Amino acid sequence: MAPTQTSESAANVKVDTAAIRAREQVTARRVMFAGSGEPLALIGAMVVLIVIFSILNPRFATIENLQNVLNQASLPLIIGLGATLVILIGSIDLSVEGVMGASGVAFVLLSANSRGGHDTGLWAWILPLVLAAALGATSGLIYTMLRVPSFIVTLGMWFVGFGIATILYGTDAYPELTDDTVTLWVAKITLGLPNGFWVAAILTVLMALVIRFTRFGRVALAMGNNEEIARSNGMPIVRNKVFIFIVAGLFSGLAGILATMQMGGTSNHIGDGYLFITIPAVVIGGTSLGGGKGGVFRTAIGVLLLTILNNGLVLAGVSPSYQSAVSGAILVVAIVAAAWPQRGRLRIAK
Amino acid sequence: MTKAKEATTPVLRLTDVKKSFGSVHALKGISLEIHRGEVIGLIGENGAGKSTLLKILTGIYQPDKGTIAVNGSTVKFRNPRDSAASGIGVVHQEQSLFTNLTVAENIAMNGAASKGYGTTLGFYRWGKLNKAAASTLEIIGSKLNPKTRVGDLSFVDRQMVEIARAISVDTSKNATPLVILDEPTSLLERGETAILEREIRKLKDFGSVIFVSHRLDEIIRNCDRILVMRHGELVADRVTTSVTEDELFKLMVGHESHATAHERRARPANEVPAIEVTGLTRKGKFKNVSLSVHSGRVTAIVGTSGSGREEFSRAIFGAEKFDGGTIVLNGQPARGWRIPKAVKRGMGFVPAERKVEGMVGGFSAAENIVLTHPGDAAIGPILLPWKRNKIAQRWFSTLDVRPNDISQNLERFSGGNQQKVVMAKWLNDPELRVLVLDHPLRGLDPGAAETVNEQIKEACKKGTAVILLADTLEEALEMGDDVVVMRDGVISATYDLSVDNPSTLDLLERMV
Numbered sequence: 001m002a003p004t005q006t007s008e009s010a011a012n013v014k015v016d017t018a019a020i021r022a023r024e025q026v027t028a029r030r031v032m033f034a035g036s037g038e039p040l041a042l043i044g045a046m047v048v049l050i051v052i053f054s055i056l057n058p059r060f061a062t063i064e065n066l067q068n069v070l071n072q073a074s075l076p077l078i079i080g081l082g083a084t085l086v087i088l089i090g091s092i093d094l095s096v097e098g099v100m101g102a103s104g105v106a107f108v109l110l111s112a113n114s115r116g117g118h119d120t121g122l123w124a125w126i127l128p129l130v131l132a133a134a135l136g137a138t139s140g141l142i143y144t145m146l147r148v149p150s151f152i153v154t155l156g157m158w159f160v161g162f163g164i165a166t167i168l169y170g171t172d173a174y175p176e177l178t179d180d181t182v183t184l185w186v187a188k189i190t191l192g193l194p195n196g197f198w199v200a201a202i203l204t205v206l207m208a209l210v211i212r213f214t215r216f217g218r219v220a221l222a223m224g225n226n227e228e229i230a231r232s233n234g235m236p237i238v239r240n241k242v243f244i245f246i247v248a249g250l251f252s253g254l255a256g257i258l259a260t261m262q263m264g265g266t267s268n269h270i271g272d273g274y275l276f277i278t279i280p281a282v283v284i285g286g287t288s289l290g291g292g293k294g295g296v297f298r299t300a301i302g303v304l305l306l307t308i309l310n311n312g313l314v315l316a317g318v319s320p321s322y323q324s325a326v327s328g329a330i331l332v333v334a335i336v337a338a339a340w341p342q343r344g345r346l347r348i349a350k
Numbered sequence: 351m352t353k354a355k356e357a358t359t360p361v362l363r364l365t366d367v368k369k370s371f372g373s374v375h376a377l378k379g380i381s382l383e384i385h386r387g388e389v390i391g392l393i394g395e396n397g398a399g400k401s402t403l404l405k406i407l408t409g410i411y412q413p414d415k416g417t418i419a420v421n422g423s424t425v426k427f428r429n430p431r432d433s434a435a436s437g438i439g440v441v442h443q444e445q446s447l448f449t450n451l452t453v454a455e456n457i458a459m460n461g462a463a464s465k466g467y468g469t470t471l472g473f474y475r476w477g478k479l480n481k482a483a484a485s486t487l488e489i490i491g492s493k494l495n496p497k498t499r500v501g502d503l504s505f506v507d508r509q510m511v512e513i514a515r516a517i518s519v520d521t522s523k524n525a526t527p528l529v530i531l532d533e534p535t536s537l538l539e540r541g542e543t544a545i546l547e548r549e550i551r552k553l554k555d556f557g558s559v560i561f562v563s564h565r566l567d568e569i570i571r572n573c574d575r576i577l578v579m580r581h582g583e584l585v586a587d588r589v590t591t592s593v594t595e596d597e598l599f600k601l602m603v604g605h606e607s608h609a610t611a612h613e614r615r616a617r618p619a620n621e622v623p624a625i626e627v628t629g630l631t632r633k634g635k636f637k638n639v640s641l642s643v644h645s646g647r648v649t650a651i652v653g654t655s656g657s658g659r660e661e662f663s664r665a666i667f668g669a670e671k672f673d674g675g676t677i678v679l680n681g682q683p684a685r686g687w688r689i690p691k692a693v694k695r696g697m698g699f700v701p702a703e704r705k706v707e708g709m710v711g712g713f714s715a716a717e718n719i720v721l722t723h724p725g726d727a728a729i730g731p732i733l734l735p736w737k738r739n740k741i742a743q744r745w746f747s748t749l750d751v752r753p754n755d756i757s758q759n760l761e762r763f764s765g766g767n768q769q770k771v772v773m774a775k776w777l778n779d780p781e782l783r784v785l786v787l788d789h790p791l792r793g794l795d796p797g798a799a800e801t802v803n804e805q806i807k808e809a810c811k812k813g814t815a816v817i818l819l820a821d822t823l824e825e826a827l828e829m830g831d832d833v834v835v836m837r838d839g840v841i842s843a844t845y846d847l848s849v850d851n852p853s854t855l856d857l858l859e860r861m862v
Contacts, residue, residue: 215472222448222459229446232410233459234431292450 039286042301045334046308053312060315067194071187073307074196075262079255079278080299081200081207082248087282088211089224089241090291091143091150093248096278098161099135100256100271103128105168105175107257108266114176129253135161136249140242150245165268176265183264196258203251207296220244224291281306284334305334359422360385361526361558362407362438367416369402376402378582379416386526389550389559391569391590394579395602395795396764397752400562403579404532407560408440409433421526439516440530445508447515449501454483456500457515486518489556490549505655506542509534513549517557527557533793535563542655547572564795565822566595578602603797612807614831615646616848622681624815625784627666630675635661636839638675643784643815643832648806650818650830654861658839660702663786663819667699668692680783693722696783698776700790702819704765708772711761715751715771716742718760723779745774749801766798773805785809786817791825803829823854835860 054061079096086093109117110124120127139157143150169175177183186196193201211217219240223230231237255274260266285302287294309330313323360383369377377399384390394400405411407418409427417424420436427433447456458479483496492510500508516529531550535543550572553559563569569576570590578586578601586601599607623642630639636658643649653659664670666677668687677684679695692699701707709718719742720727727738742756749770751763760768769790776785787806791799806816806829820826826833827847835843835857843860845852 213474213476215474218451218455218459218474221450222455225448225450226446229448232430232446234429234434235459292448 039298039301042285042298042305046301046305049305049308049312053308053316056312056316060312065311065315067189067192069304069307069311070197071194072311073303074186074194074200075255075259076274076277076281076307077200077300077303078203078251078258079274080282080303081203081296082251083278083282084285084287084294084296084299085207085211085220085244086150086248087279087287087289088291088294089220089244090227090289091241091244092279092289093136093139093154093245093252094151094275095135095139095154095157095161095249096252096255096275097271097273098158098163098165099132099249099252100161100259100274101165101268102135102161102168103132103253103256104260104266104270105165105268106131107260108175108177109168111182112178113265114174114178115172119179125257128257129250131164132249132253132256133246134249135164136245136247136252137242139249140245143245144238144241162268165270169268174265174267177261182261186258186262196262199254199258204296204300211295216240216243221292224293226292277303277306277310280331280335284331306331358386360419361388361421361528363419363422365417365419367403367406367413367418369406369411369413375582377406377413380579380584381416382577382584382587384528384558384560386558387554388575389554389561389573391573391576392560392562392579393564393566393569393576393598393602395797396766398579398602399582400579401532402582404440404530404560404562407433407438407530420528437527438530439518439527440532441509441512441516441534442532445505445512447500447508447511449499451500452496453487453494453498453500453503453511453514454480454496456511457483457486457496457518459515483514486514489517490514490552506545509542509546510549513553517553528560529553529557530560530562532562533564534561535565535568543568564793564799566598566796567824569598570595580604599796602795607796607800609800609803610807612648612810612829612831614848615644615810617647617831617846618644621645623678624680625666625817626678628676628678630662630665630672630677632658632661632665632670632672634839636665636836639836639839639841640675641832641834641841641844643817645783645813645815646810647831648810648816648818648829649832649834650820650826651834651836652820652823652826652857652861653836656838657836657861659819659836660788662836663788663817664699666692666784666817667697667786669699669701696779696781698779698782698785700769700772700776700785700787702789702792704768704772704792705761709760709768709775712759714757715746715760715763716756718771719745719756719774719778722775725778725780741778742774745771745778749774749805766794766801769794769798769802770805773802777805777809782809782812782814784815784817788819789821790818791821823857826857827852827854833857837861 050061059065083093083096106128107124109115110120110127112119135157139150139153142148143153186194188195190198211220219230219235222235223237223240227237252271256270259270263270281302282294282299283289283302284305285294285298285300287298310323310327313326318326362384364380364382367377367380368375380399380403392400392403402411406413406427409430409432412427418427419425420438425432425436427436448459451459480496487494487496487510490510490513492514494503494507494510500511503511512534513529517527534546547568550559550561561569561573570593573590576586576588576590576593576598577584578588578598580602596607621644624645626642628640631637639662641649651659651663661670665672668689668691677687679697684691684695705711710721713721716738720733720738724733724738725741727734727741739756745751746754746756751767751770760771763771773790776782785806790802790806794802806818810816818826818829820829831847833845833847833852834841837860843857
């Protein structure tokens with residue numbers, strides 16, 4: 001080495017230590033506060049809503065209404081779990097309502113019902129879930145194998161599911177469940193909370209553990225962050241994706257069954273309206289539509305926020321004809337607020 | 351260096367490796383050997399076949415012909431996992447980390463290494479995972495917390511994680527990992543490069559390194575042996591002590607350097623500057639920065655990554671806001687400063703992140719060239735493709751853009767040729783008064799870098815004022831008429847190179 005270079009690198013070493021120290025401090029700070037901001041803000045928003053609605057109608061802040069809210073939240077949350085997983089890998093599943101319809105009608109026809117079919121016992125659960133999983137698997141396979149955007153595939157699968165529901169439903173009278181223990185089970189209170197919410201809560205914790213502690217979950221996050229890198233690292237991309245769509249299908253199917261139980265019967269339209277609450281809830285919760293960032297607890301917060309909003313609007317006496325417009329407008333505002341930190345950034349982070 | 355000469359089995363031996371894509375022969379028979387503890391420099395222009403060679407070594411491509419032997423036994427890499435299993439790890443030019451996962455996970459996610467690395471039956475064992483990552487990090491002397499999210503790390507720290515990942519390859523079969531560093535320094539600032547170079551020296555103790563870089567000085571400083579590729583062939587294999595930068599340049603490009611010295615222009619006494627910035631301030635980024643650049647002069651701004659020079663240069667162009675201060679162009683103040691206004695007033699900006707901000711990858715090269723200043727290729731809102739193509743073709747010849755196909759999508763060109771097109775987009779403005787260049791040579795091979803530099807000088811001759819954020823201090827001293835040093839958001843020194851003659855060491859002292 002020439003002598004000039006030696007003196008120069010000596011100068012560089014001096015540079016390093018100071019730079020490293022400064023950086024370590026920054027890193028330490030970042031570790032402490034990483035990611036705690038957004039959920040706190042959402043919980044804050046929830047508290048504000050609760051206070052406002054309690055003032056508008058004292059009935060809002062009662063135990064019965066809380067149970068009512070949690071009961072309403074349970075189905076969107078169950079669907080949201082699957083949706084979160086799908087959105088985490090940067091895809092989207094729009095087939096929710098069709099899958100719900102198919103599994104709901106299948107469930108009612110396989111249970112004791114007013115049309116007089118046989119009660120098939122456990123099969124009434126298994127077959128609709130298998131049907132839902134198959135619909136999910138089909139979406140996943142078409143999406144991965146034929147490389148069609150998930151948006152289009154699942155939009156199609158929505159109507160395939162809806163079609164299956166319509167065929168199964170046929171032209172006979174509305175099939176009602178005849179067993180009261182089944183129809184009352186979802187809303188029944190156990191240990192202070194509705195059964196449906198217990199199911200949703202347990203599944204949420206389970207999914208959180210799966211995402212945090214399994215290779216499947218971590219690979220999903222990795223894929224959502226950068227699929228190209230995940231592929232070049234030899235991760236099982238196709239298998240994971242198909243599996244995720246199956247899981248999403250299963251959750252939608254379960255939601256279809258629970259919705260049917262709650263209604264005491266079903267039509268092919270049982271899933272109507274659920275997509276509109278679920279996907280915004282996932283996004284408001286902070287799961288990024290670009291993939292790689294988010295989680296099921298965030299989705300739980302998002303679902304609760306939207307459910308409280310809907311419930312509060314009803315109790316505040318907003319006319320039903322305005323409700324849909326009001327909640328839609330509030331949704332847009334909430335999503336803008338959720339995306340606010342990312343706005344207008346010309347510079348894209350390295 | 352003597353260690354490298356030991357007559358042991360080479361860590362890696364390639365014999366007559368060939369690879370073609372259609373009629374293009376990317377590799378025309380490469381044979382080479384790499385020994386334990388060696389640092390090999392691999393250089394070549396864009397398109398010389400370096401990346402194809404690396405992709406074969408990492409299992410992304412399979413060779414059409416020829417054999418690869420690791421530690422004396424022939425191997426076939428069907429996928430990246432196989433390559434990692436043979437002990438070959440790679441640090442990519444563009445970082446390939448999952449920013450949403452932790453340091454430990456990123457290290458563990460390396461293909462083959464991940465098997466049994468902190469997971470049992472697909473379940474994570476975070477404690478074990480973090481411990482394993484910490485010990486890997488310790489080997490390279492890094493004190494990073496394995497639990498940190500990679501997205502929260504600085505660029506050079508991420509590079510450390512990349513290196514840790516590269517050496518965490520499966521070494522059970524192969525006692526010496528081979529680490530490929532694919533242009534690891536092209537995005538680093540000066541001080542950070544020094545850290546990385548120290549790492550490379552450490553890697554020699556337990557493995558071999560292939561170091562790919564466009565910076566010839568770096569290659570000479572760090573490598574024992576240098577391999578030069580041109581047109582898919584290995585044209586030279588030199589021991590570092592016996593070569594010079596000029597020689598390497600000639601071997602790579604095939605001809606001598608045509609670079610002309612920048613004709614310095616002294617600061618004119620009573621001429622209105624093309625751009626005059628007074629007291630520009632943005633909270634937390636830069637404070638009270640003033641400078642003026644006259645037509646035909648280059649002001650190079652140097653500083654470390656936290657110096658605020660990038661934010662400052664973007665603020666001048668209206669790409670980022672500023673809280674206070676004024677910008678005056680040709681004597682007329684800039685108000686409500688936004689990019690469209692800046693462009694209308696004759697400003698141009700070549701961003702550091704070319705692919706993200708500098709170009710529309712899905713547009714043809716021709717469309718990119720006339721994107722901002724269509725010249726006579728447009729009458730009002732109506733575009734005239736034939737005129738556009740004529741303009742584009744003229745720039746392609748001037749800048750020697752390869753391949754010479756103006757209708758191809760810009761994303762399919764190599765980085766150097768993309769940058770030439772990005773330059774052409776601004777140079778196509780006959781009224782170009784101020785050109786802001788943020789790391790214009792980033793990732794460019796010496797041939798392309800020379801072309802870009804020549805164009806900067808050419809623009810100066812036509813009266814453009816240039817603000818240059820150089821990659822290296824040498825570049826700043828070579829191209830600048832003035833050199834402004836920034837530190838922690840303020841100007842710490844200004845040199846007028848027609849009067850002063852600072853050394854790189856002088857600049858460094860003002861930078862930190």
